[in-house]
Amino acid sequence: GDSHTPECLTTMPNIHGLGSFRSGNKKDENKDAEEFSGGGKSSHTAVMRNPGANPNRLVVTVTLYNNGFMVSGDEKGFRDAKEAENRKIIDDLKKTKQVPPALRAIIEQVVKGQQKEVGVEVKDKSSENYYPPKPTFKAFQGQGFSMKSESSTQPANTSVASATPKKVTVDSGKPTSRILLVLHPRKRAPQAFNLDHTAMDIYQHVLSLTPPDFGPFDLVSGFPPKSILKEPSKTIEELKLKGATITQRK
Structure with missing residues (x-):
């Protein structure tokens, strides 16, 4: 049974997958990927091998690392594979070459409100670990800086x-x-x-x-x-x- 109403389908962006996975399966290479439109035949989004030049497509990049993954535009940033759900997303993605439902939910959050088609590009960097960039901060140099409360971590002087x-x-x-x-x-x-x-x-x-x-x-x-x-x-x-x-x- 399809739980989605037709209204849903018109507003939900289509999500395509377009991946950089190399597959030894030649038949698989030429198969067009299924579109995800909220009520498709499959609960997965296929990772497409040939995205095609579509100027209306919004591309979301999923970068896989040995220790987790990142989705471009995702507020949460790096998602650590120490968390079971993140590890499962990586394993599913590699095994099925498709975007699993949990990852699709993250991508929907990233693209919400966009009426464009969405392409999912997968960058496989799973041979390397992700290290967060060092934060840069500037020490406060100004004058007239008063301490508001005892618990403030900014020293007054x-x-x-x-x-x-x-x-x-x-x-x-x-x-x-x-x-x-x-x-x-x-x-x-x-x-x-x-x-x-x-x-x-x-x-x-x-x-x-x-x-x-x-x-x-x-x-x-x-x-x-x-x-x-x-x-x-x-x-x-x-x-x-x-x-x-x-x-x-x-």
């Missing part, structure tokens, strides 16, 4: 935003204190500081232990946790941080 990574050097001739730094996500890094080291010195030291693409972070201590970076020039003694635990918070 602009000198923090332009700080450079610098490991702390301890003068053993001066009073020292051992502080437990807890780096994201819960990595403990105990460190000795002089009592006249400032909150800024602690921040620069933590920065030197943090991956460069980590992004902005705050340092909090006490209960309830408060930012130690509101007055970066204050010393450990002034901030009463002797023996404290300081946590890095994104």
